[in-house]
Amino acid sequence: MTKKPFRPDVDAPVYKGPYVPYDIIKEGAIAVLVVFILTAALALVFSSPDEKAVTIKTWSNADAVDFAQTAGDELAGTSAVANYGAPYNNNGTSQHWGFLSPEKWIGVRIQINTTNDFVIDPLSAQPAQPALSAALSQWKSASSATQTAWDDAFNKAEPNLTYSNGKVNIPTKAAGPIPVLLNYETQMARSGALDQALVTQAGFYTTNFTKPLLFVSDGTYFAGLAEKQHLSGSQWGMMNETGQYPGQAWLWLYTFWYQIHPYSTSASADFLVWGTMMILTALMVLVPFIPGLRSIPRKIKIYRIIWREHYAAKL
Amino acid sequence: MSTDIERQWTSRIRHSVVDKLPPDKLLPDTQPAYVASWIYVFGVTTMAALGVIILTGIILALDGPQWWHSSTLGHFVNSMHLWSVEIFFFAMVVHLWGKFSMAAWRGGRSLTWVTGAVTFMASILAGFTGYVSQTNFDSQWIATQAKDGINSTGGGAFFNVLNLGQMLMLHIVLLPIAAVALTGIHVVMVRMKGVVPPFEDATTEVSA
Amino acid sequence: MAQGWGLGALINLDHYGHYIHWGVIQVSVGNFIVMVLMVASFLAALFAPFPGRRNRKGAK
Incomplete structure (x- = not known):
């Protein structure tokens, strides 16, 4: 007991009224039983959703053009992930509010280089085939200026990219090895080998799907499925x-x-x-300490309904 | 001799625990007569749902994260896991509305409110890590969407929602421990202080 | 589509959902039903008579 003035939103009055029997264990047992039965009933009636995961295999078979365009963007460094910024790379502008930009301050922690991680490395792990090996060494030995010129040529031709008879056709002659690389990348994707290559970069065991998920999220196919849902x-x-x-x-x-x-x-x-x-x-966590906010319940008076028996008994 | 025993850490802690939470407060057999509304059942319903979530979660954990895709029984247990989560949040939100309406933080109960609110946040995180651990289209989509929000705070560098292993560990080990511990603290606090008494129009007496 | 049917699923919720649009508000019927039930439960808990409290005035 203190002599401080009574603050109705902070202090509680002393209760001197009656007590009634209360079986807390029985209440708990009934609650568990009711919730268990209700849960089982809802599970039986409605089941639960389980849409199959999208793989790069299903994506490239369902929409080879979208896949090849996306793979080209990853190679050319024009995809969303390639220009994301932290924590994946340094290419984007970080989100900020005024000078506040924790994303930028923390920096690149999950290094993603789309050109190498999504295209060049998986293709390099393929069994040697003369055309692919030649294209890869042409890409790897080219100067970055040459690569950029190929990328630009690809970007211009990209909207007209087609897929027919198992081949990606890119209407340009100036894209260097890119058409060959994308053809092999698309073949690899459609066979399922690219799914494996992307997850096994970390070794035999893996529980980390950052790379394939980022790749899939760059295409329009994945977003299209989500849009429908x-x-x-x-x-x-x-x-x-x-x-x-x-x-x-x-x-x-x-x-x-x-x-x-x-x-x-x-x-x-x-x-x-x-x-x-x-x-x-x-604000929600600290309601009890915030004047004004903590007075709302006393003013809206819903408590009068909850404790109506108590107030009725006092009259 | 007897003062030696009283000075022990063990006996001091026991005395202090028994003082603050005597058995008849921890497991009461009566309660104030003003506790007479259905609004009071949503707290215990939330805990019961947490119990069903943990039970079904244990069954799902026994057979590994992909079991439920191929087993009829597994899918049913997954359904129970989902629906108990829906009931859990449902009851917790109604509980929150009820406790807000009663200004249940009064009379030295502010930390009870705070632990409850923090439990709500921990539960949202636990639910979210569950959604991204489903290993299906839903988890793929939610992970790729949520990464942008978390990355924008800088947290994505450490809390990588695209890393199934990390999310699954958080979901089945660390966050359940947090949720259960927070719920335990919350309930013990409720039992220590008792249920908040009604507002009275003219009161000068303070209980603390 | 769905990989397993589980036991039962008497009511199939696995086709594309229905949505309620109201200006900037867009909510799936599933979520909307849950929210309506929450408000209804809150109101019912407030107004429904609570059993087993007969002893009103000053009963000990």
Whole structure:
């Protein structure tokens, strides 16, 4: 007991009223039983979603043109991942707010060089074939200026890239070894060998799928599948689930910010949304200490309904 | 002799624990009469759902991360895991609304509120690492989307959502330990302080 | 599509979902139902009579 003034949103009155019997173990046991039965019933009635994972094999067989274009972008260093910036490489502008840019401060920790990691290294691990070996050594021995000239020629011809009779056709003569490399890369992808090559770069055992996931995410095929399932960021996708299942609905507020200005149009949207959510989370955690915020429940008076029997008994 | 025993670390800790949380507070057989609303059942429902999540999670762990794709029983256990998670968050959010409405942090209970809110955050992280550990299209998509958010904070360099091994370890070892420990602390705090009493219009007496 | 059916799945939720659009709001029917049920549960918990508390006035 203290003599300080009573603060209604901080202090609680002393309860001198009656106590009633309460069996806490029985309550817990009933709760477990009810939840278990409800869970089993929901699982039986609705099951759960399990869409097969996309592989580079399924992608390149379903849409060889998209695959070859993406592989070309990885080789030429024009893909999204190639220009991502930290933590993968130094090529992009990091997300920031004013001078705040933790992404940049922490820097490159998961080194990804799309040219070598996604194209040149996997192709170099292939059994020697004269045309491929020649193309690889032509690429590797070229100066970076020459490589850039090939890349530029490829980029110009890329929209007209076609795939027919098992061959990638790139309508340009100025792209050096790129057409040959992309043909072998596409063959490798369609056979499933590229999936393996990308995960086995770390050795025999692997539990890390950073490289194949980044590669797949650069194509339009993967995003197209997600778009059909309403999973993209602009579709509130983060809280959605494949099929008609409820998803992570508790992420609604996080997802919400991405839909409105200034977040939806900012190049640093992710950083701004995370910053906003961290501030809001801190507010929620610290409600008991924040004057004004902690008075809301006393003012909205929902407690009068919850404790109506108590207040009725006092009259 | 007896003062020696009283000075022991062991007896001091035991005394202090028993003082703060005597058995009849830890496992009470009565409660204040104002605890008379269905809103009070959502806390225990959340814990019951956590129990089912852990039980189904243990079964899924027994056979490894890919079992549920090919086994009918595995798929059913996965379904139970998913739906118990939905019930868990459902009940936890209603519990949160209820406790906010009662301003349940009053009377020296602010840390109880804080541990509850932190448990909510830890649960979101646990749920998220589960979603990216499914080894299917959903986990691929969620991982490639979520990387941008986490990377923007700089955290992606250490918390690589594209690294299945890291996510799975977090999901099945570290975060369950965190969730259970936080829930335990939260519940012990609730039992120590008791359920928050109703607002009274004219009160000057302070219980602390 | 789905790799396994599991036991049961009496109601198949594995086809493309339905979505509710309302200005900037876009929510899947699955999530919407969950949210509506949450609010309904909260209201029901507030207003439903709680059994087993007969002794009102000053009962010990």
